[in-house]
Amino acid sequence: MKLAYWMYMGPAHIGTLRIVSSFKNMHALMHAPLGDDYFNVMNSMLERERDFTPVTTSVVNRHVLAQGSQDRVLNNIRRKDREENPDLIVVTPTCTSSILQEDLKNFIERASISTSSNVLLADVNHYRINEFQAVDKTLQQIVEYFCNSETIIDVQKTEQPSINLIGFVALGFHSTHDYQELQRLLKALNIQINVILPEKCTVEQLKTLPKAWFNIVPYREVGLMTAKYLEKNWGMPYVSTIPLGLVETGKWVKNIESVLNDSPFCKEKVNFTSFVQKQTFFISQAAWFSRSIDCQNLTGKRAVVFGDATHASTITKVLAREMGIFVACAGTYCIHDNLWFTEQIQGFCDEIIITNDHAQICEMIERIDPTAIFGTQMERHVGKRLNIPCGVISSPVHIQNFSLGYRPFLGYEGTNQIADIVYNSFTLGMEDHLLEIFGGHDTKMTLTSQSNTGISWDSESQEELNHIPGFVRKKVQTNTERYAKALGLNIITLETFYSAKEDLEAQRS
Amino acid sequence: MNSSKTSIQFECETGNYHTFCPISCVSWLYQKIEDSFFLVIGTKTCGYFLQNALGVMIFAEPRYAMAELEEGDISAQFNDYNELKRLCHQIKKTRNPSVIFWIGTCTTEIIKMDLEGLAPKIEAEIKCPIIVARANGLDYAFTQGEDTVLAALAQRCNVVPTKEEISGINPNLILFGSLPTNVSKMLTYELTKYEIPIQGWIPTATYRDLPDLTDQTLICGVNPFLNRTATTLMRRKGCKLISAPFPIGPDGTRGWIEAICEAFNIVPKGLVEREKQIWKSLAPYLALLKGKSIFFMGDNLLEISLARFLTRCGMLVIEIGIPYIDKKYQAAELKLLKQTCDFMSVPIPRIVEKPDNFHQIQRLNESKPDITITGMALANPLEARGLNTKWSVEFTFSQIHGFSNARDILELVSRPLRRNENLTQLGWFKLVKDQNDQTVAKV
């Protein structure tokens, strides 16, 4: 047993439901107790979804515990088939089914004899995999189901260069905006999009996946398994660079270029160098921002980054490489992908943290005391408590991160958005700082928070401390008290205060 | 139709409906019982639900946590006793609560973890009371979670001998149901006006103040979903239940006070006038709601009481969906519903236990009610199809009890009407594309 208050990732079935509900005309039938269908609430609230979420429950209750689920599952499958006639019904196990150990596979085989819908059992074990792994797995499962050598006999590649864009899924972080941005980019590169997967994708489209020349998987968490499956069975190469930030987006375009040119279907070689240059220098504002004096002021400012593997790794690179910010610590809760993550950010940050325990992240932030945080909603709240601004760069998120306005993180427009988030986070802190230096709205005597070190400050040193801007005051106070304690002093005078400062500076240089 | 001749009919559907898992009661109970700590012994599924349902509360270091079961716990590789003891020790050390509630979940039920057996042992070891409530999704819906917790809590009340045995009968009153402190104060105040001897509430703001019971204790519930608590107090503690409608709406509040007064042989003077006054103050809302139809999809067990109040307001209730009805515990409420329908000369609405959301949506399409009370899973899709909805959960978290909160109920119910009036004038009515019209029937 583990004491837990907060989870960065949901249980496996949430991953499956996110995939199934993204497709068109598919239905997920959860094998679960009443009350586990809160995915529908999340989908309806966070995504402000206009349509009914295609998820229902085959309810597990007392009666089922005594009698077994078989009849009920069969009936519910048949009923859904009759009522909505979906192309596919995905029976979704939950933590409850994991321990009931019923032969769901067998029920499903029996049900599918009498239904016109296809029926599939999601291969997700609650105790073995998490939400993200289930997202990846379920997508691959569905693709394999409809797109294998038995279902597709003849594959005709498209005339023009084309790709499948894989990874846009319900409740994804800024996913709909990212997809529009990449669509725009690909159009500019004269590359056709064959299928977008899984968002709004139909079974008919699934059967045309191998028509594309290759696949593009922009997120680390969704679609790699599918891309690998398609590579192995249909000989389709894939590009898995994450087009986030200027350098990586440039790389992404160049990778696409080389896959295109290597393709046996390629009739005319392409060269995207000038495209990348034009976008980087003039269309995106981020390169110019890096050069501008605004960004110069951010040089060496301390930040910490935490999030999913995709966003935490790429944002770390953007901060360090493109903006000259010192990333004191970067981390992810995608423990299952820690090797990849570590390799990605090697050299871009001082320290790496891999954990799904929010308390550890909280301690890390307190210890490092950065000028700004880039993290999830949880880190935003930690920042609130510690008075450190936070830009939200990754799930889990609240409804305010499902913005109505156009806010991609990927591609060239994404770089602008990120520059805004970074700059705004740092300047918010700066503004506070300036306000306090000039008296600002904080005119009354600021009392330093009561420290429990038993060390007191005399009036002169206290006043001096109050002149220190708010966002570093606490730190100065702690450092000085630590210094005094080391010397065995229990009262801090102006002299102690200054010598503590000198001592600290001496240590730094 | 002569409605006075018809008795109330109950239908029962498939039970395929959206509701919150009963462990959600943790979110309001930890706030109500200030010296408590709630440990939910379950899986990531439970944790993720609470995290999402509790929303921003989660960041305020709530006095709740998950004891997340891992594979080793399921396969009995780990020892439940040691594991729970370790966690409770940790909670005791960091939070020092006066009581720890263990909330059993579906998983603890299925693997038959003996929480009731383990609790007394660990309680003795860590010297902190541990109360077990099985508020799982296998057996209960949403607010019934509170019922399981209060039933377990009621077990902890001491039964003390009646003080003045000489005087013969010496009845006192215990009220049960968790309400925000100011609401329970207000209800207490209403009763003290008539010199009702109130012994206390279950729950109290602190566990340590849990009231004692006597063999003369009468009990009365303030919420319709507390049947187990009532049964526990009657069967285990020998209390007598006052059957009353629930103090929701001025009519319900009056009925509730009257029933209590009657049990104490007291004539509540001025009560009828008080009720009239409240109705008068509600006039602007009544004008707006009169003749409008309303449909309860059903998910929190408050439905009968709300439907009864809104019928009295002049609304036409099309359907009362409800997860579960204990006809005995709700007897007085059902009776008042029937009386109200007779009084307003409207038929008794169809009452559907364990509703089926899919079928309900088809009925919604036929009846096109002016307002639909529904959960958040269906609210946005229904709005997009031009139906006015109000989230049912809000009734659970708002102050709806007593005379002065009647207004708040109507404020909630009428909000979609008031808001959507402007939008309809703009022609923004149905916001799904036409080809999707058939999907109206799809859940």
Ligand code: SF4
């Ligand atoms: S329904 Fe059962 S498994 Fe699901 S959240 Fe509730 S207690 Fe946990």
